[in-house]
Amino acid sequence: MPKETWESDEFGKSHEGRVGVLLEDRSVPEPVYIDSVSGGFGHRSTFWANYNGHPLSGPRAHVLRAVCACGWTGTEYPIDWERIGETALYEDEVVRTDADNCLDDWYRHLDDVEASTVAYPEDVNELLKKTDEALDALTSDAPAAALKAAVRLEILANSIGYHAANSAYRTMESEELGTALGITARAAEDLLFRYRRR
Known part of the structure; x- marks a missing residue:
């Protein structure tokens, strides 16, 4: 399972990234509450694969996109639920590829951030x-x-x-x-x- 968030050594939390989701109404959903397996305390998660609309999961995502702590957002990748049907998001190869594309978009964003910083002689x-x-x-x-x-x-x-x-x-x-x-x-x-x- 890939990491929920991405962080670079140079920019740290200032440019922490992840795959973000948008709902059908273009809103950003709240984190999903995940119960622990042992029945103890759970945790809240913004991991994109949790937004599949199934019971005990988050609402159904309609778009994946890279997001960064600085407010930047990347290319939007619509999710074709007619094609996916009841398949879990993470089990669908096309959606997983789009999630990987989000990481690539975030790396390009970091390249832009690096280009905007003070240059070495x-x-x-x-x-x-x-x-x-x-x-x-x-x-x-x-x-x-x-x-x-x-x-x-x-x-x-x-x-x-x-x-x-x-x-x-x-x-x-x-x-x-x-x-x-x-x-x-x-x-x-x-x-x-x-x-x-x-």
Whole structure:
């Protein structure tokens, strides 16, 4: 079973994505309450396959589309219930393909977010790329040396992050920093706090 939500390492919760559904009236349904198998406490879920209109499930979905925590929505994929009949959504190959397409749409959205963020200088971009390639090769050839390099990079990242966060804290508003990094203002504040306390 695929994950209910998607998250990237770089943008975190600011751009958390999932397959969203629309009902026939174009409304967004409430999360579905799922009872636990043991009869204890259940949980609420927005997983798209739960919206099949069957007893103990959510209302019947009529459209799948990728949605993101930032408010972006992707291409709409209508569900052909005449063709599906009583088949569970997740068991239908066409609908599963459309759900996979939603994930692809979300990845393209992240590409657009990345393109809108502050750019590295070309020499820094090239250095990061070469470092990534060199350490990837080192991982296979000399894993202990790769681990040593990972520790060194972690120390370097903390030092750079500390000084950069202090400078950004003094010179930028949270909204401005968030926009530059492709994250929310709150996430930018959390990032500043995390690096400045080290």
